[in-house]
Amino acid sequence: MDELKTLLAVVPDDEHGWMAVCTAASLARRAEADLRVAAVAQRLPVVETFTPSGSVSEIYLDAIADALERRARDFLTEMRWPEAPVLREKGDLAGATARAAKQVSADLVVLGSGNHGSSRSLTASAADRIIHLASLPVLVTPEPRREAYRRVLVGVDLMNRGKGVTEAAALVARIDGASLRALHVHESVPMLDEVGIIDDAVIRRDAEESLRRIVADLELPATLEHETVFRYGHAGHEILAEAEAWGADLVVIGSHGAGLVERLMMLGSSARHVLHHLDRAALVVPCDGAPA
Numbered sequence: 002m003d004e005l006k007t008l009l010a011v012v013p014d015d016e017h018g019w020m021a022v023c024t025a026a027s028l029a030r031r032a033e034a035d036l037r038v039a040a041v042a043q044r045l046p047v048v049e050t051f052t053p054s055g056s057v058s059e060i061y062l063d064a065i066a067d068a069l070e071r072r073a074r075d076f077l078t079e080m081r082w083p084e085a086p087v088l089r090e091k092g093d094l095a096g097a098t099a100r101a102a103k104q105v106s107a108d109l110v111v112l113g114s115g116n117h118g119s120s121r122s123l124t125a126s127a128a129d130r131i132i133h134l135a136s137l138p139v140l141v142t143p144e145p146r147r148e149a150y151r152r153v154l155v156g157v158d159l160m161n162r163g164k165g166v167t168e169a170a171a172l173v174a175r176i177d178g179a180s181l182r183a184l185h186v187h188e189s190v191p192m193l194d195e196v197g198i199i200d201d202a203v204i205r206r207d208a209e210e211s212l213r214r215i216v217a218d219l220e221l222p223a224t225l226e227h228e229t230v231f232r233y234g235h236a237g238h239e240i241l242a243e244a245e246a247w248g249a250d251l252v253v254i255g256s257h258g259a260g261l262v263e264r265l266m267m268l269g270s271s272a273r274h275v276l277h278h279l280d281r282a283a284l285v286v287p288c289d290g291a292p293a
Contacts, residue, residue, distance in 0.1 A: 002108055002138050002169040002286065005032040005176070009107035011098050012040045012073040014065055017113030017124070022076040023145035024282075025111035026085075031149060032176045034108075036085040038077065039101035040069035043094055062091045095130030102135045111140045116280045125276035128285055132256045138169055138286045141276065149177035150282070154249035156240045156271070157185045158288070159211050169286045170253040171219040179251075180226040183216050184243050186236040205231055237274030250281055255288040 010025035012018030022038060029036040042065035066089045073087045088104065090097035102110055110131055114124035121143075128139040155170035167183065174181040185208050212229035221227055232239045244252050254272045276283055 002165065002172055005029070005034040005108050005172065007035045007037060007105055007107045008032075008109050008111060009037045009039055009098070009102050009105060010111045011094070011113075012038055012069055012076065013094050014041075014043055014069060015120075017115070017120070018069075018072060019076055020113030020142050020145045021111045022073065023080060023147060024113075024140070024142045025109075026077070026080040026082050027147045028111075028140075028176070036077075036082055037101075037105045037107065038073045038085060038087045039090050039098055040066060040073045040087055041090045041092070041094055041097045041101075042066040042069055043097075044092055066091060095127045095134060098127070098131050099134035099137075102131070102137055107137060109138050109140060110135070111142060113145075114141050114143050116143045122277055125273065128276065129256075129273070132285060132287050136287045138284060140282065140284045142282045143280065144282075146282065150174075150179045150251040151177070152182070152247060152249045153177075153179045153251045153253060154182050154184060154240070154244050154247060155253040156236065156255070156275075157183050157212060157215060158255055159185055159208060164215075165288060166253060166255040166286045167215055167219060169284060171221060173251060173253070173284065174225060174227075175222065178225065181216075181221065182228055182230055182243075182247060182249070183212055184230045184232065184240065185212055186232045186234060186239040188234070188236055235274075236271035237278075240271070240275050241278055244279065244281065251284060252279060252281065253284045253286060256285055 008025045008029045010021040026036055042062045070087050070089055077083050077085050088101045090101050098110060112124055112128060115121050124141055128141055131139050150173055153170050153174045155167055157167060170181060187204055209231050216227055216229055254275050256272055272285060
């Protein structure tokens, strides 16, 4: 994500559509980008089960889609962007959103979410599948945010350099004039540690040097504050702790970890942990080489 041209806000049949539209419209204005909205009427298994012909189900979905389109247009009017196109979609949230994103050539999808519990889990799962289906960054916001982001924390995976992840974080930092902190967490391998194969001093030196090179390659403006941080521990836990301690208002993470098992999943375990437990905005970016 080297620039923002088009943002897609998602309005599903829940209370979080306003969060997405408000946040997306505000960011789009700051980035001088276009705004699109997807009103998604979701298919409910219970309705499908009791309407085998499908006709009743389609009537039901059309009525929901009508209501969601009106809701989306009300949100856009409140954001003084009534001319923004609204796409009507029907189906499961992730699949419908991915279709809409491809249709409008979106650079970023914005989803609203609760802070904790089942709401956050459902949004995390939807973001997971959207990334897998459309290979697009997804911004999950727990609030309708009009203000610029002031502190952007990005988790850096040194195994694949995560170029797309750091570039996305830098892009938001440039747009909003935010401070940028690049964090790498070294997760030790107990068996190797016990036999003395790994020298922590060498690991730290090499990691810090790699972090500095990655941030230097971003060619950030001299006026934009930025720094690198190295931590030991579980990446998901440390990212959450750093976000809380530093007061980050946006956390940027990659969609895959470096390990084989994590790559067989849609999201890496660290990204999944952060999405499920973070109480602030998260931008999840497909790592380099993620499947389209």
